[in-house]
Structure formats: structure tokens, C-alpha cells
Amino acid sequence: MPTTEEKTPSSQDDEGRLKDLAASVESAIDNPTYVLTKDIEQHNPETVWKALSTPGLLMEMHPLIVDVQVIQRQEGDDGTIKGILDVTDQLEFLCGLVKSKTTYRAYMHCSPPKANAEPASGTRKIYFQTSTMGTTVSTRIDCEPANATGTTVTQTTFITAPFGLRRYVQQTARMAHEGSLESLPSILDKLSSGS
Numbered sequence: 723m724p725t726t727e728e729k730t731p732s733s734q735d736d737e738g739r740l741k742d743l744a745a746s747v748e749s750a751i752d753n754p755t756y757v758l759t760k761d762i763e764q765h766n767p768e769t770v771w772k773a774l775s776t777p778g779l780l781m782e783m784h785p786l787i788v789d790v791q792v793i794q795r796q797e798g799d800d801g802t803i804k805g806i807l808d809v810t811d812q813l814e815f816l817c818g819l820v821k822s823k824t825t826y827r828a829y830m831h832c833s834p835p836k837a838n839a840e841p842a843s844g845t846r847k848i849y850f851q852t853s854t855m856g857t858t859v860s861t862r863i864d865c866e867p868a869n870a871t872g873t874t875v876t877q878t879t880f881i882t883a884p885f886g887l888r889r890y891v892q893q894t895a896r897m898a899h900e901g902s903l904e905s906l907p908s909i910l911d912k913l914s915s916g917s
Contacts, residue, residue, distance in 0.1 A: 743831040747849040750860035750880040758877045760903040765910045767865040770873045771846035775803050775832035785901040786811040801834035826854035857883040
């Protein structure tokens with residue numbers, strides 16, 4: 723049976739963006755800003771997918787995120803997870819002399835293999851899209867089987883930003899996403915050991 727948790731009412735605009743999120747991200751990443759890949763041994767795609775689709779773990783993985791508030795989370799009968807999140811990043815400017823927090827709305831759509839077009843591949847997909855201050859970051863994360871027990875995580879990202887911010891946003895997002903992928907194996911190890 724589908725479940726929905728809602729802490730703060732979401733708007734019709736939020737609902738519309740959430741509904742069309744996968745298609746919106748797929749069209750945006752046709753010409754990606756960057757693609758990152760990480761092989762994770764000893765953790766299967768289901769385990770990796772579950773960790774990446776858990777909003778509470780975003781703060782542990784992502785070096786810029788200092789707070790995540792779940793606005794809405796829905797889990798469908800097919801295992802699809804959709805969420806609306808308010809995320810707060812702490813950004814640094816001028817070599818760390820100036821720090822600023824920014825809060826933005828993030829949309830998440832997590833598809834298990836049976837909900838994807840190619841369920842036989844075993845690929846689990848996670849779509850994220852954020853928008854703030856004229857900047858949009860669209861990301862698809864693929865969790866694919868690798869070897870007998872491992873997972874290859876591929877993160878494809880497309881960023882739009884105002885001309886004066888574009889380079890900063892692209893460099894900052896890439897650094898944060900690289901850090902997230904690097905921290906993922908140790909987070910998965912802690913989860914599997916029950917720590």
C-alpha cells in the first residue's frame with residue numbers, strides 16, 4: 723500500500739515538479755555538465771540505492787549540506803520513492819573567510835528496477851533536482867550491479883546558472899558530489915555493521 727508522510731504542506735507547483743521529475747532530469751542531462759563514477763565493492767545496488775534515497779543520510783554524505791527537512795515523502799506500491807526536501811547548504815567564499823547558508827527546495831524520485839524501462843538490467847535510478855537563485859542542478863544517479871556483490875554508481879549532472887555564478891556553481895557542485903561519492907563506501911560500511 724502506498725504511504726505518504728507530509729510535515730509541511732507542499733504547493734501545487736511542488737506536486738507538478740515531483741510528478742514530472744524523472745522526465746525533466748532525463749531531458750536536462752542529455753548534455754551533462756559532468757559525469758562521476760564510483761565502484762563500490764561489497765555493497766549491492768539495492769543497499770546503495772536505499773542509502774542514497776534516505777534523506778537523513780544526505781548530511782553525512784554531502785560536504786555542503788548542514789540540514790535536511792523532509793517536506794513530503796511518498797512510497798509507491800512498486801517501491802518508487804518520491805520526496806520534497808528543504809535542504810540547507812553552508813557555502814564558503816573568499817577562501818573560507820565568508821560563510822553563508824542557503825536553503826533551497828529539492829525534489830527526489832527514486833526508481834527501483836521494476837519501475838524502470840529496463841528492469842532486467844537491475845539498475846536502480848535516483849533523480850534529484852534543485853533550484854535556487856536562478857541556478858538549477860539536475861542529477862541522475864544510476865546504481866548498477868558490478869561483479870558478484872558490488873555496485874557501480876554513476877552520477878550524471880547538468881547545471882544551469884546565471885553567467886556570473888556559473889563557474890563557481892559548477893566547481894562547488896562537482897567538488898561536493900565527488901566528496902559524496904568518496905564518503906559513500908564508509909557510510910555503507912557503518913550501516914551494514916549497525917554502527
